[in-house]
Amino acid sequence: MVQPMVTPRFIPSCSDAVLRGLGEIAADYQCRVQTHCSESDWEHQFVIDRFGRTDTVMLREFGLLQRNTILAHSNYISAQDMELIKDVGAGIAHCPLSNIYFSHSVFPLRKALDKGLRVGLGTDISGGPSPSLFENCRYAISSSRMLEDGVDPSRGSSDRGSSNSRINFKEAFWLATAGGAEALDxxxxxxxxxxxxxxxxxxxxxxxxxxPRSALGAPAEDLFQAIVYNCARVNIRDVWVDGISRHSQQII
Structure with a gap:
């Protein structure tokens, strides 16, 4: 369950020599790589000012963008960046609660999924008030709707948001389970x-x-939706990992 990972925090915190050396370590030992990518407008622009190219392109140049790379956030990646990430086969960890908590922009999740990128949900190591993936499911849904409809009341409704951006509860749950697994292979x-x-x-x-009790006798899909929207730690009775019971609590 525990594997080594090459982890440059992000390009701004590393010299060229460090980035190049980490890329060589990742190649020599076939290690996984995790790093922040274009999380904030400051970080994204810093890399462009330093190299004249985006985070994604420079991670590739330093050998840090590969099939077993996980890019956290990626809020400001361009269409060209998405194509490069797809071609390489790297994964993206979408961290909606962290992005809202730190007031970063909303990751264009719908566009990434429609392009066939491998995306899973992350917590940014609890970068925000909760480490719960159920919470991040809910914030992924909310932030996708905020991106689609926009949040600036000074703009008209026609130019306030980014159309066709929202996801539903089933897609959010998929991101927290199968999507994350695909991103990690x-x-x-x-x-x-x-x-x-x-x-x-x-x-x-x-x-x-x-x-809600009204969901208990409802069709399975409605109950599933109620669980995704409302499940909390108190509801988790048992946890299995690789077929082994790792946690069990008596429910009152």
Whole structure:
């Protein structure tokens, strides 16, 4: 479960020699790479001013953009950056709660998914008030709607947002499970043959639940939606990792 990773925080914090050396380590040992990419307008512009090219292009130049690379955030990547990431096969960790908490822009998730990029949900190591992936599911949905409809009231509705940007609850849950697994190239996130059994048992009846009782007798899809929107730690009764029970709590 624990693997070494080459982790330059981001390009602005590293010299050319350090970046080049880390790229060589990643190549020599076939290590995974994780780094921030175009998270903020400051970071994105800093790299352009320093090299005349974007984060994505320079990570490729230094040998740090490869199939087993995970790019955190990527809020300011261009269409050309997306094509490069897709060609290489790298993954993106979308961290919506962190981006909202630190007031960075909204990652163009819908565009990335439509281009076929491998995207999963991340927490930015709890960069925000909660490490919960359920919370990040909810913020991924909310931020996609904010991007689509816009948030600046001084602009007219026709030019306030970015059309066709929103995702739904099923897509958010996929990002937190199968999407993240695909980005990491690991066999989890699906109940299929050949995949490890990683699962949660959710109890919607527990005392103090936010899952509405009206959803309990509803069709399965409606109950699933209620769980994605309302599940909290109190609802998680059992946790399995690779088929082994790792956590169990008695529900009152």
């Amino acid at each position: 690991i066999p989890v996130g699906r109940f299929e043959k050949g995949y490890k059994f990683d699962a949660l048992l959710i109890d919607p009846h527990v005392l103090g639940t936010n899952i």
